Amino acid sequence: MTAxxxxxxxxxxxxxxxxLGDMFYPEVGxxxxxxxRRLGVSVDFPKGQTCCxxxxxxxxxxxxxxxxxxxxxxxxxxxESVVVPxxxxxxxxxxxxPGLMPDAALRDEATALAGRTHELSQFLVHVLGRTxxxxxxxxxxxxxxxxxxxxxxxxxxxxxxxxxxxxxxEFVELAGADECCGxxxxxxxxxxxxxxxxxxxxxxxxxxxxxxxxxxCDAGCLMQMSGGLxxxxxxxxxxxxxxxxxxAAT
Amino acid sequence: xxTRAEFxxxxxxxxxKTSGLFPAAVSERPAAPAALADTIRRELSERWPATLERxxxxxxxVGGVLYRVPAHADVAAVVARIARERDARRLISWHPxxxxxxxAPSLRAANxxxxxxxxxxxxxDDPRLRDVVxxxxxxxxxxxxxxxxxxxxxxxxGGGRPRSTSLLPAYxxxxxxxxxxxxxxxxxxxxxxAWHGDGHPPADGGAINFITGPSRTADIExxxxxxxxxxxxVHAIFVEAAPGG
Amino acid sequence: MSEPDAVLATPFRQRAxxxxxxxxxxxxxxxxxxxxxxxxxxxxREFPEGDALRDRARAIKEATLQRLDRYVxxxxxxxxxxxxxxxxxxxxxxxxxxxxEIGRRAGARMAVKSKSMATEEMHxxxxxxxxxxxxxxxxxxxxxxxxxxxxxxxxxxPAIHKTKGQVAELFERELGRAVPADPEALTRVARAELRDKxxxxxxxxxxxxxxxxxxxxxxxxxNEGNGRMVTSLPRLHxxxxxxxKVIPSMTDLxxxxxxxxxxxxxxxxxxxxxxxxxxxxxxxSEGPQEFHLVLLDNGRVRQIAGPLREALSCLRCGxxxxxxxxxRQIGGHAYGYTYPGPIGILLTAMLNGPASVKDLAHASSLxxxxxxxxxxxxxxxxxxxxxxxxxxxxxxxxxxxxxxFKTFAALLGRPALFRLAAPVSRVLQRxxxxxxxxxxxxxxxxxxxxxxxxxxxxxxTFSERWIELEDGR
Numbered sequence: 012m013t014a015x016x017x018x019x020x021x022x023x024x025x026x027x028x029x030x031l032g033d034m035f036y037p038e039v040g041x042x043x044x045x046x047x048r049r050l051g052v053s054v055d056f057p058k059g060q061t062c063c064x065x066x067x068x069x070x071x072x073x074x075x076x077x078x079x080x081x082x083x084x085x086x087x088x089x090x091e092s093v094v095v096p097x098x099x100x101x102x103x104x105x106x107x108x109p110g111l112m113p114d115a116a117l118r119d120e121a122t123a124l125a126g127r128t129h130e131l132s133q134f135l136v137h138v139l140g141r142t143x144x145x146x147x148x149x150x151x152x153x154x155x156x157x158x159x160x161x162x163x164x165x166x167x168x169x170x171x172x173x174x175x176x177x178x179x180x181e182f183v184e185l186a187g188a189d190e191c192c193g194x195x196x197x198x199x200x201x202x203x204x205x206x207x208x209x210x211x212x213x214x215x216x217x218x219x220x221x222x223x224x225x226x227x228c229d230a231g232c233l234m235q236m237s238g239g240l241x242x243x244x245x246x247x248x249x250x251x252x253x254x255x256x257x258x259a260a261t
Numbered sequence: 262x263x264t265r266a267e268f269x270x271x272x273x274x275x276x277x278k279t280s281g282l283f284p285a286a287v288s289e290r291p292a293a294p295a296a297l298a299d300t301i302r303r304e305l306s307e308r309w310p311a312t313l314e315r316x317x318x319x320x321x322x323v324g325g326v327l328y329r330v331p332a333h334a335d336v337a338a339v340v341a342r343i344a345r346e347r348d349a350r351r352l353i354s355w356h357p358x359x360x361x362x363x364x365a366p367s368l369r370a371a372n373x374x375x376x377x378x379x380x381x382x383x384x385x386d387d388p389r390l391r392d393v394v395x396x397x398x399x400x401x402x403x404x405x406x407x408x409x410x411x412x413x414x415x416x417x418x419g420g421g422r423p424r425s426t427s428l429l430p431a432y433x434x435x436x437x438x439x440x441x442x443x444x445x446x447x448x449x450x451x452x453x454x455a456w457h458g459d460g461h462p463p464a465d466g467g468a469i470n471f472i473t474g475p476s477r478t479a480d481i482e483x484x485x486x487x488x489x490x491x492x493x494x495v496h497a498i499f500v501e502a503a504p505g506g
Numbered sequence: 507m508s509e510p511d512a513v514l515a516t517p518f519r520q521r522a523x524x525x526x527x528x529x530x531x532x533x534x535x536x537x538x539x540x541x542x543x544x545x546x547x548x549x550x551r552e553f554p555e556g557d558a559l560r561d562r563a564r565a566i567k568e569a570t571l572q573r574l575d576r577y578v579x580x581x582x583x584x585x586x587x588x589x590x591x592x593x594x595x596x597x598x599x600x601x602x603x604x605x606x607e608i609g610r611r612a613g614a615r616m617a618v619k620s621k622s623m624a625t626e627e628m629h630x631x632x633x634x635x636x637x638x639x640x641x642x643x644x645x646x647x648x649x650x651x652x653x654x655x656x657x658x659x660x661x662x663x664p665a666i667h668k669t670k671g672q673v674a675e676l677f678e679r680e681l682g683r684a685v686p687a688d689p690e691a692l693t694r695v696a697r698a699e700l701r702d703k704x705x706x707x708x709x710x711x712x713x714x715x716x717x718x719x720x721x722x723x724x725x726x727x728x729n730e731g732n733g734r735m736v737t738s739l740p741r742l743h744x745x746x747x748x749x750x751k752v753i754p755s756m757t758d759l760x761x762x763x764x765x766x767x768x769x770x771x772x773x774x775x776x777x778x779x780x781x782x783x784x785x786x787x788x789x790x791s792e793g794p795q796e797f798h799l800v801l802l803d804n805g806r807v808r809q810i811a812g813p814l815r816e817a818l819s820c821l822r823c824g825x826x827x828x829x830x831x832x833x834r835q836i837g838g839h840a841y842g843y844t845y846p847g848p849i850g851i852l853l854t855a856m857l858n859g860p861a862s863v864k865d866l867a868h869a870s871s872l873x874x875x876x877x878x879x880x881x882x883x884x885x886x887x888x889x890x891x892x893x894x895x896x897x898x899x900x901x902x903x904x905x906x907x908x909x910x911f912k913t914f915a916a917l918l919g920r921p922a923l924f925r926l927a928a929p930v931s932r933v934l935q936r937x938x939x940x941x942x943x944x945x946x947x948x949x950x951x952x953x954x955x956x957x958x959x960x961x962x963x964x965x966x967t968f969s970e971r972w973i974e975l976e977d978g979r
Contacts, residue, residue, distance in 0.1 A: 028968045028969070032968060033967050033968045033969055034927070034928055034931070034963050034964065034967055035961045035962075035963065035964060036961070036964070037964045037966060037967050037968035037970075037971055038964075040968040041968065041971060041975065044975050054975075056969075056972050056975075056976070058921070058969075058972075059921040060921075060969070061917070061918040061919075061921055061924045062918045064918070066914070067911060067914070067915055067918075068891065069872055069891060069894075070868075070894055070898075070911060071867075071891060071892075071893070071894025071895035071896070071897060071898045071903075072895070072898060072911050072912070072915060073895045075911070075912065075915035076915075078915065078919055079915065079918045079919065082918075082919060158871070158872070158873040158874055158875075159874075162873070162874035162875070162877070162878055163874065189875075190831060190873075190875070191831040191871050191873035191875065193831065193871060194871065195870070195871025195872055195873065196871075196872075197868070198868065198870065198871045198872070199871075199954065200950070200951075200953040200954055201519075201868050202519060202522060202832075202868070202869065203953040203954065203956060203957060204519070204522065204523050204526055204957075205522050205526065205832055205835050205836060205869075206871070207957040207958065208526050208835045209831045209832070209835055209871070210957075210958070212835075234960070234961065235958070237959070237961070238954070238958030238959045238960055238961075239957070239958050241943060241958075241959035242945075242957065242958050242959045262593065262594070262595065262600055262603065262604055263594040263595065263596045263600065263803075264594065265582065265592070265594055267594070267596070268594035268596065268801065268803065269575060269578065269579065271596070271803070271807055272574060272575050272578065272749070272807055272810075273575050275807050275808065275810040275811050276572075276573075276574060276575055276810055276811075278810075278811035279810065279811040279815075280572070281568060281571065281572040282568055282815065282816065283568060285564075285565040285566070285568040285569035285572070286565065286569050287566050287569045287570060287754045287755070287758055288562070288566060288754070288755060288757040288758045288761060289757070290755050290757045291757070319774070323773075323774075323777075378791075379791065381789065381791075387791075390791075391705070395701075395705060410774070411774040411775045412774075413775055418787070418790060418792070418793065419787060419789055419790060420787075420788075420789025420790060420791070421789075423738075423790065423791060423792040423793075424734060424738040424792055424793065425738060425739070425792055428731060428734050428735065428738065446760045446763060446764050446775075447760055449760060450756055450757045450759070450760035451757075453756035453759075453760075453781075454755070454756050454757060457720070457721045457723075457756065464787075464789075465787045465788060465789060466786070466787040466789070466790045466793065467588075467782055467783050467784055467785065467786050467787045467790065467793050467794075467797075468734075468737065468738065468780060468781065468782050468783075468793065469723075469780075469781040470734060470778060470779070470780050470781075471763075471775060471778065471779035471780075471781075472777070472778060473773070473774070473775040473776065473777055473778070473779075474777050475777065476729065476730050476731040476777055476778075477729050477730070477777050478646045478647075478693065478729060478730050479663070479771075480645075480646040480647035480650065480663060480664070480665050480666075481646070481650075481665065481668075481670050481673055481689040481692055481693065482534070482668075482669065482670050482689060483537060483538050483541055483663070483666070484670075484689040484690075486689050486690050486693040488693075488697065489646055489693055489696070489697055489729075489730040489731060489732070490644065490697060490700065490701070490704070490730045490731035490732045490734075490735055491730065491731025491734065491735075491777070491778065492731075
């Protein structure tokens with residue numbers, strides 16, 4: 012199924028940018044908007060978004076997370092599809108939102124929302140049917156499976172399908188790709204030494220591949236990995252999948 | 262110390278508070294396990310060579326050594342060879358009536374001490390017997406089930422077939438024929454149901470041991486060592502002659 | 507409720523840090539956990555029925571729990587019918603007293619023990635020794651740590667943190683024997699030392715992996731043979747078992763046997779699976795003359811209707827430890843309680859209450875590798891989050907943390923205020939930003955920047971840029 016042809020309405024996506032994406036990686040969001048438009052998808056951005064609530068939820072502040080989730084469900088109620096550039100936030104919406112809703116009506120809404128919410132790579136591959144894109148980078152790359160995308164949304168294939176099809180790029184598997192990078196949200200600052208030693212193990216694997224960049228579909232993982240790479244003065248970059256897609260460039 | 266009533270009362274009170282996490286059922290059990298076990302035996306008797314081959318492969322995988330001999334009369338020679346190769350001179354064995362053959366004459370002729378375990382429990386915890394058992398290098402047993410899926414020997418304890426024969430000596434030698442071969446753990450389950458239910462166990466002792474290779478540990482730096490407390494080698498001698506023949 | 511360790515006097519974060527700086531531990535953990543992971547993966551790769559059996563196992567545990575009273579009654583009746591005795595312990599203290607009393611009444615002077623986490627829970631050894639009954643651990647790893655006066659650091663490989671050199675030194679010091687630092691030689695020494703103990707002991711103490719209600723059988727899964735020794739040679743056998751280990755039938759047992767060893771060590775079956783029923787049979791000249799089963803509650807029963815119910819399905823295989831990124835970095839001792847690793851946090855809460863895990867509940871990145879590896883599919887991360895909620899609700903978490911999170915939550919509900927967060931951050935970060943990177947931050951945030959750079963808040967957030975993008979629609 013590809014983007015609409017002449018005469019039919021183009022698919023419409025509402026972007027859930029995520030708090031980290033909004034504050035720290037806006038260029039990734041901008042690239043995604045351009046990419047989707049190039050693919051014939053119209054994009055809107057429901058205003059008043061803040062956060063999906065996962066940090067509150069994971070730290071056990073369930074009632075507070077439920078309030079944020081309820082707000083978000085209402086914000087996206089008119090969305091045709093929701094695209095989320097982060098596996099953990101997509102998981103939060105799809106997996107946890109329904110159980111957090113205060114009443115049956117909202118629960119139904121949240122369940123419906125979950126059904127039409129997609130992590131970016133899953134949207135590109137499963138909904139738009141696209142795996143081939145121009146590459147914005149060259150050389151050897153590798154991929155880190157973020158925990159919520161891999162184990163929460165059971166997705167290991169869509170990002171790899173896209174990366175393998177990029178021309179001019181040599182994709183190599185990362186040893187221990189499915190192992191945590193050590194971010195874990197507040198874990199990264201509650202137990203910073205443990206978080207860093209987990210990160211060191213991850214970065215050692217990355218460096219062992221000889222790749223010029225490690226790709227992930229989660230802003231938290233990217234913050235953690237790029238934070239470590241930058242601190243050690245490495246030339247290896249940690250990039251969001253969207254940053255590799257040439258169609259996303261200006 | 263709580264009484265049974267107090268403990269069960271507490272348990273029931275908690276159980277009453279919830280219907281559980283999700284609908285779930287325990288395993289369906291065979292209605293007539295003894296009959297089912299007989300059927301399994303009959304069907305397996307047709308294809309015992311394939312089952313034996315699978316057993317061999319798994320048994321060797323866990324470090325066992327398998328031998329094949331034509332008849333019971335040939336068992337003693339194999340045991341003597343195993344003993345000679347290891348400089349082992351003292352053998353204890355299940356009572357010959359339970360094994361269906363007696364290795365003592367041939368082995369004694371080969372200078373191996375043989376002590377058969379007494380049939381009845383009159384030899385009440387004879388300390389001399391215990392010393393003999395503790396000093397033995399070789400233990401000779403039969404087999405109640407040989408499981409191909411895992412290379413496992415199942416031994417039931419009882420009078421004349423004590424637990425220690427397959428446990429204390431450094432070398433365990435087990436003799437079996439096609440009648441005890443089974444394919445899978447699931448089939449073992451049927452036999453266990455039958456033995457405890459509407460069938461008869463091979464013996465009425467308090468212990469059933471599943472033996473899968475020699476005793477082992479990797480507790481020191483994950484280095485595999487054999488013969489920690491139990492035997493360091495397990496040998497199995499398959500007698501090809503059809504049972505009863 | 508078991509007594510807290512002296513270890514717990516040090517805060518968890520410090521215990522973790524200490525472990526991170528222990529070079530040998532780091533090496534040992536990497537080698538051991540990687541090996542166990544590979545072995546388990548290989549075993550299940552060759553076992554396509556494995557996934558379906560795991561679902562079956564999970565269902566059997568849940569179904570059994572739903573009628574646990576019936577199955578416990580059946581088990582007790584069968585054990586007694588076979589001439590065994592059953593005792594009921596509401597707490598670890600009670601269980602400890604029961605076992606010691608059984609030993610005393612039998613005039614026992616020495617007890618050989620086969621590995622039992624349940625007896626670790628109740629600190630049984632100290633009580634036995636105080637009553638004049640010398641306890642001897644016979645599982646090689648447990649024997650080593652007993653000599654060293656330590657606690658186990660892994661559920662199935664208790665001495666994983668020790669080098670062979672350390673073991674050799676230990677044997678020399680405690681046994682007065684000079685042994686080369688070679689696992690074969692060390693094992694031979696242990697075999698000889700312990701063989702005597704097995705033969706002389708008056709009492710054998712074990713745990714139980716399962717108890718089959720239909721037949722009154724207890725099941726021990728071991729590799730070394732000590733489980734068999736302990737249940738065959740001494741005249742008295744006492745088995746201590748958490749009440750949740752009961753399973754209905756032999757048919758059910760096969761399902762668990764098919765997946766337990768594979769999950770723990772990658773073996774199809776462990777070297778020995780021992781099914782023992784009561785004291786010796788009528789015709790036997792070997793085997794215990796007295797058999798006692800001690801059924802243990804110690805916080806388990808309360809969870810039947812509690813948030814940690816799923817954790818009652820645990821088979822104690824250790825698979826979750828091996829895959830846990832936190833356990834793999836800090837090892838078992840840093841957790842400070844009997845049970846380490848992901849399931850250990852839940853079991854600690856079960857046995858000692860939620861306050862005992864106010865730090866441990868956060869010793870997880872919630873990566874989910876544990877739930878993936880668990881043979882009975884226990885959703886450990888979900889329960890860790892619930893424990894965190896309980897810690898917050900009971901105000902066990904520090905008030906400063908609660909203030910931060912509640913403020914954050916309030917901000918997320920007020921977009922107008924949230925919109926100010928970016929410009930305010932941009933001002934605050936100015937002294938620390940070096941281009942788009944921040945290398946150093948003060949106070950609490952220094953925890954991140956001590957080891958990692960941070961991206962600066964963007965000059966314009968996505969929301970701020972949307973105005974230009976909007977028209978492209």
